[in-house]
Amino acid sequence: MNNRLGLTLPGPRRADDGADHLTPDITKIKATGNYHDQSRVRKLKVQPQVTTGSFQVTDPAGHRIPFAPGDYLVLKLEDVPVAAAAGLAVLRVTEAASRTQNASPSTAVAAVPLVKTAKQAPAPSNFHPDKAMVDDGDKIVLRWDGPGDLDYKIRSSDGNPAPGVTTKGEWKPDPGTGPKRDTTYTLIATDPNTGRQHFLTTTVQLRNPTFESGIHASRVQGTANTGGLTFTTDGVHVSANSGAWGAVHADKVEAGQVTAAKIHGGRPNAGALLFTTSGVEVVSNAPGGQGILLADRVNAGRVQGKSTNDGWISFPGAGIQVSSGTYLDTPKNGCVFAEVGIFQNQSFSGGKENRWIAMSDGAEVCVIHMHEDGTRSYGDMKVSSVKNDFARW
Template identity: 40%
Template sequence: MTALTYTILTDPTSLEASVDGRLPSTGTVYLMVTNTRQTVPWLRIEVKVPVGDGAGHLTRDISTIKPRGEYTDTQSGPQAATQPVIVQPQGTDVFQVTTQSGRLEGFAPGDYMLLTLENVAVAPTAGVAVLTVTETTKTSRGWQTSHAAVPVVKAAPKEIPAPRDFRPDKAMLDAGENLTLSWDGSNDFSYEIRFPGGHAVIAPGTRTWAPADAPKRATTYILVATDPTTQKQHFLTTTVQVRYPVLETLTATSGIDTPWVQGTANKGRVTFTGTGAEIFSNSGGQGTVHADRADLNGVNAEWVQGRSADDGWISFPKEGLNVRKGAGQAWGTVFADKVDVNDVITNQVHGSGEGKGYIQFLDQDKGVRIFGGVSAGWIRGLNDDEAWIRFNEKGIWVLKNQNGKRESANVSCATVNDRHA
């Protein structure tokens, strides 16, 4: 039986066994030494730590442990006096505790000593590790060596807590604005961020990531956390919006509501009004629509011209339309196979082609002048009962209708000019 009393405490309360492939599970072991009887002269206390991978081992290596010890004298007055004791490793599995002086000292009743073993990398198998304490004290009969066993429980490892709070530093970005993503999660995971068109592997220990290129449109990022032991994966998503998105293509199945649409490099704009749409150029003035064909129910325009500046054009006054040519106001020409009109107002009419005859219309009641001759089978007045002239191989006949029969008619004229009479 030992002269002093030994109690084990741990932080966390339940040490968790390590798992290969993860960061080691670490904790702190406190060995509390108390005296409930008369003063005990003590020289040293040795704590043997079971080292190995099994259920009965506390750690694989004591060299990672940071030991320290303090003795508290509770009998020295209102304020308890605390002084350090010397704690040193002995070999590969023992820590030795001695007084500051290295000599025999009394351990008074009510005093206590706390041995702290920090940064214990817990062995990987769950179970109970028993620390063996060996104390060297002095009695009236001489030196005495006693032993005590103090257990430490190693709980089975828990599943790594899933990562959480995957978040952007800005939910809405302006064009070209940088983005940083952050999250909370265990160092035991390996992390990867996936996004449209690529992915990024996150450096160990890192909890933030910034894409090399700022997003151009609303983008969803996926955080993938992988357990290196079980390969179980956790997925978190976050989406950032871009105030003025750039889209490669857009398919809308039920319509798009927008006051206007504008180009990117060329800032032409279509604005939607209550009556339709207006086209504007880069400078904000009226723009131009280019198309191969337009199928319309109607066109309202001041004028219409061919593609080139010197092409013919048509303007639309209230009286009808004007056909012009070139960039000026000169009259143009209408080309057609046939013209079907109710009336023609013109100074003269030409035949088609060079050297053809033409008809000139004289002022007021002077009639017409024909250049190049007239060829006809017959000529008649406007009404069916008026006389007519018939042309045949012998000459001409002047005829009239008389009681339903054709009869010769009179010729009346003021002058006859016959070059061949």
Template identity: 40%
Template sequence: MTMLTYTVLTDPAPLEASAAGRSPSTGTVYLVVTNTGQQAAYWDTIKVEVPVGNGAGDLTSDFNKIKPKGEYRTRSGTRSSVKVQPGPQGSNAFQATVPISGTPFAPGDSMVLTLENVTVAPTAGLAVLTVTENTSRTKTGSRRTSFAAVALVKTAPKELPAPRDFHPDKAMVDAGEKLTLHWEETAGFGYEIMYPGAAQPVSVSGGSWSPPDAPKRATTYILIATDPNTQQQHFLTTTVQVRNPVLETLTATTGIDTPWVGGPNSGDGAVAFSQGGATVRRTRGSNDPGTLYAGETVFNGVATEYVKGLKDGDGDITFLPGGVKVWRTRGSNDPGTLYAGKADFNGVNTEWVQGRSTDDGWISFPKEGVNVRQGGGAWGTVFADKADLNGVNTKWVQGRDNDDGWISFLKYGLQVYQGGTNTHGTVYADSIRAKDAPYGQGGGWINLHDEGITVYLSKDGSNGLGNVTARAYNR
């Protein structure tokens, strides 16, 4: 039986066994030594043996990390330090040595031997510390060895509480605005966050995290917390709303009701929906008309002041009351050119018409009729297979070739000439009818045949031969 009494206390109480995958569980062991008897006890050493290992009866698996210290307290309250050190060598023990040999351990005095930074063994159970004291009732008496056993409890590791309160610092943001996510973190858990656009979960720690790219549309973030011991996963979600979302695609099955649609960037155009139609604006909130670009547009009707090409200097069509005008360029008063494969008009009012080349012939329209001109301005030629006219006013008529005969028109009649000369030519005909005499009604008739010319009173010759009357003419 020991002369001194031994009591063990721990912090935390009880000690918690270390768990795989977590930070090691550590604690402090206090061994309180008291003299509860009526007589003083004289001591030299008190040794405390620590069970080392990973079993249920072991206190720690790492003896060398323990930091020992001692303090002696008299009943009157005086305190003094006590030397505590590992030993003896080769043992898993600590030994306290009396500061001054022969000093009594008086009734009511106490001593606390502290073992700090104890890494608790991983198996729950009851660990027993063995205490060996060398004491005597007299100062000079022989010291005898006595033993005591003090036990402490190691409980199984507690299940780690799951993290909670996963939330953004702003429930709603503008597109592109930065935000930070927060949560109440449980030590020892592994944390990852999943979100749209991330190829794989992102490892996080510290209870807060900011996405590298601010959300452009409503985005849900998922916090994955993994218990390192059980590998159980906990999932927490939070959604951030975006005030002006940017969407990659939008499918509406029943329609979209909105007062306006605008581009995603500052200064982009906008389409405003007003009563009965839509208006294209240069920018959102502006009253300046914008520009509509399209590869092809199909309308039942277009009301516009003008139409022009895409490039500077392109032609321009302006719509005036009662018609349109084609201008060389926008803002110019120079008439432009209308190009078409074919034009179908009920009527054309124009000063002149010309072929495509500058030396092509052209037709001008004076008050009296039309003039056909060459490209240089001289009188031109009308080429046609047939002409059907009510009348022709011309100085002469000739065949298609230069050596064909030609007819000139004089005040008193016409003259027939050989081609390319002023020599009289020949008139070829089966017959020549007299003036104002219809066939078979008594008009004189000339029959032309191989032997010569026969003059008849009538076409069929029934009235006999007629007379030849001639008037002298000197060319």
């Protein structure tokens, strides 16, 4: 026969917020008890004992509660304000019972362990920048959602100290302290009561990053289907998006040596320089066309026609030597062909005059003098010898 049932809460003061305590306030617990026998349910009286931190369960009329085989008692605790610290709370159940109605009751004690966890504060979320790509690192704005009772800090991957969070759910760098290159930020949220921390990360990119220590890569590829740079042991290869050789566009190129099969002019329809095994050819924009070399002055040992069998002009100290045949052969005197005449300027005392040899359609040859006063006169032609087999004008 059961006479009385007691439930004692753990802890030296029976009500506290420690790891081994169940509740800081026993009076806020709603406790009810029911006795179940084979045919009915009887409501029991549950009284809190504040000084001892326990509940006493008895029959409402003060009678002993008879327990037959299969009967049981249920004690329900509701609306329990659980102690803040996580831990193991051990409840002690004390039973005062006797086997017969007239026998004195004896006391038995049972332990009921109860695992409790600390109240979890809502974690922050949605950590993101206003713009994932910015032009200036000083214009970064980071935002997040989260409870206001957590301590928030921002840590950047560049190692620079980040200013503290002063606006709820928002952070931005101080002027002049923004990153110069892509940076990953970490949001650290700390619960001041439990020390529990939450970590969130987000990354911001800069359109024009600055790298203090340089960029190390075997290849750099442009965006939007453009070419790339491949770094080799002997330099840099420029390639198009297809992988073929690419083009380098520059206003000015300074180099110790340039190796090229052909160099084109930069203007529309401009000619080019073609490098062959025998030298350099000037070509025009037309396919297979010969180009023109224009220069204020050309220093050369000789000038030859286009073909290797054409005549050539050499420049000895005395003047000009016209030769025929290839320059590999013994030089032979060549011919000078002129449509109008061969001119000579000669200075003499008292003035200047121009002289030239004129050839007419009738194959007549004469020497003409141009005087200072503008008049002309015929001169004499004196020939001591003719070295060529023929003279052609």
